[in-house]
Each structure stands twice: as C-alpha cells, then as structure tokens.
Amino acid sequence: MxxxxxxxxxxxxxxxxxxxxxxxxxxxxxxxxxxxxxxxxxxxxxxxxxxxxxxxxxxxxxxxxxxxxxxxxxxxxxxxxxxxxxxxxxxxxxxxxxxxxxxxxxxxxxxxxxxxxxxxxxxWTKFLPVTNTVKNWIREKKIGEVKHIRASFGYNTPYDINSRLYDPYTAGGALLDVGIYPITYACYLLDKLPDSISSSAIIGKSNVDEQNVIGLQFDNGVLANLSSAIAADTGDDAIIIGDKGKIHIPNFWNAQKAIVYNNEDVIVDTVELPFMSNGYEYEAEEVNVCLRQGKKQSSIHSLNDTLDIMKILDEIRKQWGLKYPQESE
Ligand SMILES: NC(=O)c1ccc[n+]([C@@H]2O[C@H](COP(=O)([O-])OP(=O)(O)OC[C@H]3O[C@@H](n4cnc5c(N)ncnc54)[C@H](OP(=O)(O)O)[C@@H]3O)[C@@H](O)[C@H]2O)c1
The missing domain is CATH 3.40.50.720 (NAD(P)-binding Rossmann-like Domain)
Incomplete structure (x- = not known):
C-alpha cells in the first residue's frame, strides 16, 4: 500500500x-x-x-x-x-x-x-467511530423521530490577552474555537442545515465572545439548543432526544462512548469504542484513503460542508455585531 x-x-x-x-x-x-x-x-x-x-x-x-x-x-x-x-x-x-x-x-x-x-x-469529530454509530442509530430511528438536540462545549480558562483564545487578532473567542463543534455535530447528525438561527453572546473586554448560546431550528421540526464558552465550564456532552428515547454522548467532540435510553430512562444500548491512538488517527486515515484514491476532497466532510458551517458562524457573529480586526476596513 x-x-x-x-x-x-x-x-x-x-x-x-x-x-x-x-x-x-x-x-x-x-x-x-x-x-x-x-x-x-x-x-x-x-x-x-x-x-x-x-x-x-x-x-x-x-x-x-x-x-x-x-x-x-x-x-x-x-x-x-x-x-x-x-x-x-x-x-x-x-x-x-x-x-x-x-x-x-x-x-x-x-x-x-x-x-x-x-x-x-x-x-475530526465527524470521523470518530462513535459518531458514526450515533449517526447510524439516528438513521435507523433507534430513538424514533429526533425532536431536540442539546450540546455544549465550554471550559473555563483564565483571562489572558496573550492567549490565542482571548486575543481578537488571532480570532479568539468560544465560537470559532469550540462552538464550531456542537453546530457541526447537530447539522451532521440531522443531515440538514438550519432554517433559522438565534443566538446571544457575552462579548468580553478583549472583544471576543467568552460564552454564547445558539438556537437552531430545522424544517423537520427539530430544535438544537447549543452553547460554547472559554470562560465557563458548561461541559461537553450531547443529548439527542427522540420521541422514543434519547442518546447521551459524553464528551461528544472526542467521544468514545454513547448510551441509548428508552422513554422510561432505562439503558437499552451502549457502545464503547476506545481510540486506537488519541482520536486524530481517524481523520488522518480519511486523508490517506482520499489521497490513495486520487480524491480531492472527503465525502464525509466535504468542502461544501465546511462552507455551510462557515456561513452559519458568519451569521451568528453578524447577530452579535462581532468582527475580527482583520475584517474591519
Ligand atoms: N482538533 C482539535 O482538537 C484542536 C485542539 C486544539 C486546537 N485546534 C486548532 O488548532 C489550531 C492551533 O491551536 P493550538 O492550540 O495548537 O495553538 P498553539 O499551541 O498556539 O500552536 C499554534 C502554533 O502555530 C504557529 N504559529 C504560526 N503563526 C503564529 C502566530 N501568528 N501566533 C502564534 N502562533 C503561530 C506556532 O508554531 P511555530 O512557532 O512552531 O511556528 C504555534 O506554536 C487552532 O486553529 C485551533 O482551533 C484544534
């Protein structure tokens, strides 16, 4: 090979x-x-x-x-x-x-x-084996029709203007650093883009978003309740709620486990798929496969997928009136 x-x-x-x-x-x-x-x-x-x-x-x-x-x-x-x-x-x-x-x-x-x-x-989250299992469960209607997604990715890191996280000149803030994960995850699992977006943020003293909440509404009646933070430990779990049960994905962005509950809150299935290394090997393997096949992009995370998510991130920042210094004339 x-x-x-x-x-x-x-x-x-x-x-x-x-x-x-x-x-x-x-x-x-x-x-x-x-x-x-x-x-x-x-x-x-x-x-x-x-x-x-x-x-x-x-x-x-x-x-x-x-x-x-x-x-x-x-x-x-x-x-x-x-x-x-x-x-x-x-x-x-x-x-x-x-x-x-x-x-x-x-x-x-x-x-x-x-x-x-x-x-x-x-x-890399899209290439994790657990993400793949969760996507298949949703496709097979293991929890019935999906109604609601709740996902957050937030941690509390002390204010430091010299850190890329707080520095507007390195496009700091929660949305681009970690908010991109729950947004990508919701859209990927539903195979859809939202019809409407509502959001709010706390913009800190260095003019980056220190925390945010984002609501996405999809045309199939699903609501996604998402958030991210660099100044508040909001956790990093995702819950996909259907009319016949729910899926809990601890640490969804680097998941190695997912649990399915029925409507009586009884566990009906669990998957545990430990990483072969540290989780980054799956996206790297996708690149290897694409290069060997002469492909110019991945079908799992296509360039259109990237553009679609970037459009959502731009729209959210527009709602907050937040521009990075590079974007101001
Ligand atoms: N997939 C994930 O789980 C994950 C996790 C963390 C970060 N990230 C992403 O990876 C990227 C890097 O994050 P990181 O946490 O690795 O950052 P980092 O520790 O600050 O490293 C970034 C490196 O970029 C280089 N660099 C080039 N131009 C620079 C500049 N103007 N200012 C500072 N460094 C510069 C430096 O390497 P040299 O000095 O060697 O040139 C620096 O060590 C970000 O876009 C972040 O979103 C992804």
Missing part, C-alpha cells in the same frame, strides 16, 4: 497530538515538521522521530517528498498557510475552524480547485 508522507506546519499544542496519532498509523510517515523557529522544529523532530525539520513554513511547502501538510497554526494563519501549501501542489488538512470566515474559506477552496490538490478541514 502507498505510504502517505505528512508534514506538519506549526509546532504547537495540537501538532503534538496529531504527531502522536500519525506515529501510530500504518502506511503513514511523518516526514517533516516546520516551525518559524528551527530550534523548536528540531526539538519536535527529536521527540517524534521525524527525519526533516524546517525553520520556515516555505521550506516545508516546497519539499517534493511531502504528500500532505497538516496546518496546526492559529485560525487567522490558516488562509495564508493553506495557500502556501496549495500553490506548491501539496494536499492540505487544515485545523478547524478552516478560516475565520466564509470569504477566506471560499478563497482556499477555489485555489485548491485551480491547483487540483486535496483539501479538507480537520473536523
């Missing part, structure tokens, strides 16, 4: 997790790491036994040996970093959120089409 050769751009927090996943996979080689700082790249390379380390992103993008680059930089860098890889004919797996708004996403998608290269947003 063809070995897929990966490079990682940006040697930060999520890059270490993704490197761990890649190192656990067969027919997969983590070939190069690029940081803006060569010492940092070398340390990362040593830790993960990577043969090439680069002190600039350009060198990675131009490396002829690399099939695909995983972009692990802050949201606001994704457009430029993605474009750098695409114009050098590299496939791209770009961290979520794909970009800070729909316009930037469309730019990358058009560029990838022009250069005929693979492109995907790293929305």
């Amino acid at each position: 063809r070995v897929i050769k990966w490079g990682i751009m940006g040697a930060g927090n999520i890059a270490t997790k993704f490197a761990t996943a890649l190192r656990s996979m067969e027919h997969t080689e983590l070939t190069a790491i690029a940081s803006r700082n060569i010492n940092k790249a070398e340390k990362f390379a040593e830790r993960f036994h990577i043969k090439k380390s680069y002190g600039s992103y350009e060198e990675l993008a131009k490396d002829e040996e690399i099939d695909v680059v995983y972009i692990a930089t802050p949201h606001t860098e994704h457009k430029a970093n993605g474009a750098l890889c695409i114009v050098n004919n590299k496939g791209v797996l770009c961290e979520k959120p794909f970009t800070i708004n729909k316009e930037e996403s469309q730019y990358l998608i058009d560029l990838a089409a022009k250069h005929n290269v693979f492109l995907m947003e790293a929305m």
Whole structure:
C-alpha cells in the first residue's frame, strides 16, 4: 500500500497530538515538521522521530517528498498557510475552524480547485467511530423521530490577552474555537442545515465572545439548543432526544462512548469504542484513503460542508455585531 508522507506546519499544542496519532498509523510517515523557529522544529523532530525539520513554513511547502501538510497554526494563519501549501501542489488538512470566515474559506477552496490538490478541514469529530454509530442509530430511528438536540462545549480558562483564545487578532473567542463543534455535530447528525438561527453572546473586554448560546431550528421540526464558552465550564456532552428515547454522548467532540435510553430512562444500548491512538488517527486515515484514491476532497466532510458551517458562524457573529480586526476596513 502507498505510504502517505505528512508534514506538519506549526509546532504547537495540537501538532503534538496529531504527531502522536500519525506515529501510530500504518502506511503513514511523518516526514517533516516546520516551525518559524528551527530550534523548536528540531526539538519536535527529536521527540517524534521525524527525519526533516524546517525553520520556515516555505521550506516545508516546497519539499517534493511531502504528500500532505497538516496546518496546526492559529485560525487567522490558516488562509495564508493553506495557500502556501496549495500553490506548491501539496494536499492540505487544515485545523478547524478552516478560516475565520466564509470569504477566506471560499478563497482556499477555489485555489485548491485551480491547483487540483486535496483539501479538507480537520473536523475530526465527524470521523470518530462513535459518531458514526450515533449517526447510524439516528438513521435507523433507534430513538424514533429526533425532536431536540442539546450540546455544549465550554471550559473555563483564565483571562489572558496573550492567549490565542482571548486575543481578537488571532480570532479568539468560544465560537470559532469550540462552538464550531456542537453546530457541526447537530447539522451532521440531522443531515440538514438550519432554517433559522438565534443566538446571544457575552462579548468580553478583549472583544471576543467568552460564552454564547445558539438556537437552531430545522424544517423537520427539530430544535438544537447549543452553547460554547472559554470562560465557563458548561461541559461537553450531547443529548439527542427522540420521541422514543434519547442518546447521551459524553464528551461528544472526542467521544468514545454513547448510551441509548428508552422513554422510561432505562439503558437499552451502549457502545464503547476506545481510540486506537488519541482520536486524530481517524481523520488522518480519511486523508490517506482520499489521497490513495486520487480524491480531492472527503465525502464525509466535504468542502461544501465546511462552507455551510462557515456561513452559519458568519451569521451568528453578524447577530452579535462581532468582527475580527482583520475584517474591519
Ligand atoms: N482538533 C482539535 O482538537 C484542536 C485542539 C486544539 C486546537 N485546534 C486548532 O488548532 C489550531 C492551533 O491551536 P493550538 O492550540 O495548537 O495553538 P498553539 O499551541 O498556539 O500552536 C499554534 C502554533 O502555530 C504557529 N504559529 C504560526 N503563526 C503564529 C502566530 N501568528 N501566533 C502564534 N502562533 C503561530 C506556532 O508554531 P511555530 O512557532 O512552531 O511556528 C504555534 O506554536 C487552532 O486553529 C485551533 O482551533 C484544534
């Protein structure tokens, strides 16, 4: 089987997790790491036994040996970093959120089409085996007709203007960091986009959303009650409520378990699917499969899916009157 050769751009927090996943996979080689700082790249390379380390992103993008680059930089860098890889004919797996708004996403998608290269947003939750089971349960009407979805992803991290989470110049705030998960999850499980969106947010002193609530209404009579936070521990469970029971997914965004209850609150089914590594291997395997098949996008998380979710995120921010500094003329 063809070995897929990966490079990682940006040697930060999520890059270490993704490197761990890649190192656990067969027919997969983590070939190069690029940081803006060569010492940092070398340390990362040593830790993960990577043969090439680069002190600039350009060198990675131009490396002829690399099939695909995983972009692990802050949201606001994704457009430029993605474009750098695409114009050098590299496939791209770009961290979520794909970009800070729909316009930037469309730019990358058009560029990838022009250069005929693979492109995907790293929305790893959609590739988890438990997510797949939950989606099948809903399709099979295990809980009857879905009526309501409740999902949150919120944690409490102290205010720090130097953190990308609170810094408006890195498009900080809850919506793009974690709010994207419950929104994507609800739309994916229902196979639908909402007809209407209502939302409110607490915008903090650094002008990013510290917490938010989002209501989505779908044309089949389903309501989704979603929320996210960086300044309040709202938990990270999802509950899908049907007319014949409900499904509880603890830690839905990195789920390894789901439980089905009937209307009497009795457990009628449970699935437990521990990760082979740390969960990031499933999205990486999707990329490997697509590249071996010559596909330019994933059918599980297509570029249209990314655009649809970006449109929702843009609409929500419009309701709050929230723009990032890069968006203001
Ligand atoms: N899928 C998930 O579960 C998950 C989890 C966490 C984060 N993420 C996403 O991954 C992305 C990175 O998040 P992270 O938590 O890994 O961030 P992080 O720890 O701050 O790392 C980001 C890295 O990007 C590079 N970088 C390039 N331009 C930068 C700039 N202007 N400012 C700061 N760093 C810059 C730096 O690497 P060098 O110094 O080596 O160049 C930095 O270490 C975000 O878009 C986030 O939404 C996804």
